[in-house]
Amino acid sequence: MTSIPISDISKGAKLIFDNAPWLVTEVNFVKPGKGNAFYKCRVKNLVTGNVLEKTIRGGEKVDTADVSDTDMTYLYSDANGYVFMNQSDYEQMSVPQKVVGDDKDFLLENMECQVTLWNGEPIQVRLPNTVTMEIDYTEPAVKGDTQSRVMKPAKLKGTGATIQVPIFCAIGDKILINTESREFKGRTDK
Amino acid sequence: MVERVRRFFAERSVLEVDTPLLQPGANLDHGVMPMRVGDAYLPTSPEHALKRLVAAYRHDVWTLAPAFRAGERGQRHQPEFRMLEWYRLGWDDARLADETVEVLRLITALPGPAERLSWRDAWTRAGLDPDAVQAEGGFTRDERLDLLLSERVEPLLGRGLWTMLTDYPASGAAQARLRRDPAGRPVAARFEIYRDGIELANGYHECCDAAELRARHDAELPLHLGCAIDAQFHAMLSDGFPDCAGVALGFDRAVMLALGLPDIASTMP
Numbered sequence: 001m002t003s004i005p006i007s008d009i010s011k012g013a014k015l016i017f018d019n020a021p022w023l024v025t026e027v028n029f030v031k032p033g034k035g036n037a038f039y040k041c042r043v044k045n046l047v048t049g050n051v052l053e054k055t056i057r058g059g060e061k062v063d064t065a066d067v068s069d070t071d072m073t074y075l076y077s078d079a080n081g082y083v084f085m086n087q088s089d090y091e092q093m094s095v096p097q098k099v100v101g102d103d104k105d106f107l108l109e110n111m112e113c114q115v116t117l118w119n120g121e122p123i124q125v126r127l128p129n130t131v132t133m134e135i136d137y138t139e140p141a142v143k144g145d146t147q148s149r150v151m152k153p154a155k156l157k158g159t160g161a162t163i164q165v166p167i168f169c170a171i172g173d174k175i176l177i178n179t180e181s182r183e184f185k186g187r188t189d190k
Numbered sequence: 191m192v193e194r195v196r197r198f199f200a201e202r203s204v205l206e207v208d209t210p211l212l213q214p215g216a217n218l219d220h221g222v223m224p225m226r227v228g229d230a231y232l233p234t235s236p237e238h239a240l241k242r243l244v245a246a247y248r249h250d251v252w253t254l255a256p257a258f259r260a261g262e263r264g265q266r267h268q269p270e271f272r273m274l275e276w277y278r279l280g281w282d283d284a285r286l287a288d289e290t291v292e293v294l295r296l297i298t299a300l301p302g303p304a305e306r307l308s309w310r311d312a313w314t315r316a317g318l319d320p321d322a323v324q325a326e327g328g329f330t331r332d333e334r335l336d337l338l339l340s341e342r343v344e345p346l347l348g349r350g351l352w353t354m355l356t357d358y359p360a361s362g363a364a365q366a367r368l369r370r371d372p373a374g375r376p377v378a379a380r381f382e383i384y385r386d387g388i389e390l391a392n393g394y395h396e397c398c399d400a401a402e403l404r405a406r407h408d409a410e411l412p413l414h415l416g417c418a419i420d421a422q423f424h425a426m427l428s429d430g431f432p433d434c435a436g437v438a439l440g441f442d443r444a445v446m447l448a449l450g451l452p453d454i455a456s457t458m459p
Contacts, residue, residue: 007261029264032344033382033392034364035221035336037262055329055337058221058261 003061006039014046014065017054021046021065021118031058046116047123065118069126072115074107082107082125084115095122105161106131106179127179132188133157134174141170151184191445192254194296195274204250204276209239211256215420218410219364221336223260224417225269231417232258235273235438237365238423241396244277244434245426252276254441265453266388266443274444277436283366283395286435287354287381290391293439294352294383298448302351308371309358316343320359332361348384355382365403366394383439390444393437400427 001016009015013024026042037058044051046067056062072084072093081096082104095115099122100107106127107113116124138154151164154175165175165184176185199206212230217238224231233239236255243251257273274293278286284306291304313320318338325331347353357371363378371377379395397403404424411419445457 005261007263027264029262029267030337030340031221031262031264031267032336032339033389034219034362035339036333037221038333038337038340055327057329057333059223 001066002064004064006056006060006062007058009039009041009062014067015043016063016065017043020048021067021123022054023067025051029058046118066120067116067118067123069114069116072113074109074111074113076109077104084113084122084125087112093122095125099123100125102182103127103179105156105159105163105182106133106177108133108158129179130176130185131179132174132176133159135165135169135171136160137171138165138169139167142167191297191448195254195293198293198296199252199276202250204252204278207240207243207251207253209233209236209243209253209255213238213420214418214422216414216417218407218414218417218419220362220410220413223414225258225260226416231420234259236275237436237438238420240275240277240436241431242423242426244279244436245429245431248279248432250276250278266446268442268454268458271443271454272441274439274441275437277396277434279432279434281395281435283356283379283381283393283435286393286395286437287356287383290381290383290393290437290439291352291354294385294390294444297441297444298385300385300447304352304354306354306356307347308356309377310371312343312347312353312355316346318342344384344389345387348386348388350386353384355384356380358382363397363406364392364394365397365406367397367399381437385447388443388447389440390447391437391439393435395435396431396433398427398431398433400424400431403427 011024011027015022022043022045024041024043028040030040031037039056041054043054071087073087075083075085081094082100083092083094085092114126115122134157135154136157139152150167152167153162154165154169155162174188176188178185213233216224216231217234222234224234235257236253240251254272254274258270262269323331323334326334357377358380360368360376360378366378366380368376369379381393382389383391407419442454442457446454451457
């Protein structure tokens, strides 16, 4: 952990406040004439995603967070969590379940993810924006209706998660899913 | 823009002067940190040098000079910028505020009338009472006042017009003389001009009391680590400084406004 003057930080800096790592998404220098100087920063908590405004006195020092993004491949899950392999040094790392959260629904073996490390510990896993998954089970397809907005549940192969898909989808279809919104984006094979 | 300013002052017999960039002592304004070069300080405004010229030659003077302020970088701040500063002998702050608006109109060509608004009335306009502000969230009362001023009060000033903010609290006098407002409260004979929420100029009916100014600078000195008092400047004050009003106008901010640029950095090469 290093301390730097607040005047040295810019957008993208990663800092520690209240024992948590935060990403600076916006910095504004404010100072009335012959008055005190302040830095108003918009920061995002890298663990919880919370966003808040921090006002810091000009001349104060802040602690930088040792945070880095690493490309890793998901291998398998066990009782302790999810095991990833660092693509550069092939080291394996176990990521706790709570860090992966609901993203586990779309996490398939050999998927390439970005794992954010703080002081060497994983704090966030970013899946690809879009993943392709196969429908394991769904109600029989309604043929011909490819424009329908009527949805039905479909269970996904590999994770067993259920998402809403249009009624024309059938078992065995490979579908595209937006991992952020958890929505059906289309079919890959038809 | 500079040509228009030059003609304006020539027509009024205000003498254009150059000021040195190395000062033996520092400007000691609250919240403004000078930069140090060797054993000298760069001016945070040409104030000290201009005042010494005013004292020596008893003549109205103006300059467009570089100014430097450590650690100031943002949308409306750059560590190096240009200050248009001038002094008028025998004038008071109200008269100089009018002329400052005239100069700003000349530089920016922006339309709109001018209004005079006291510092207290500006807070009232924002629905705030400065007397009710308390220390909070780890910030002192003084800091909270500055934060609220920047966030709530200043954005309302100079919207489509030129706001002359007057009657500053005595604690924010800097180098202005003190007087009483209509309610009998001590206030500083200081004004700032705002346009579209942006502070453009800061002027005073100058304090000529050498002992008073020395006391104000002595009080600021501990807040300016590594800075020395400008002994040359204070010696001049002791020898007698004439009754006058002076104003410093952030030239680059005026240019930013005139050209509709998003920040000060865009006005620079």
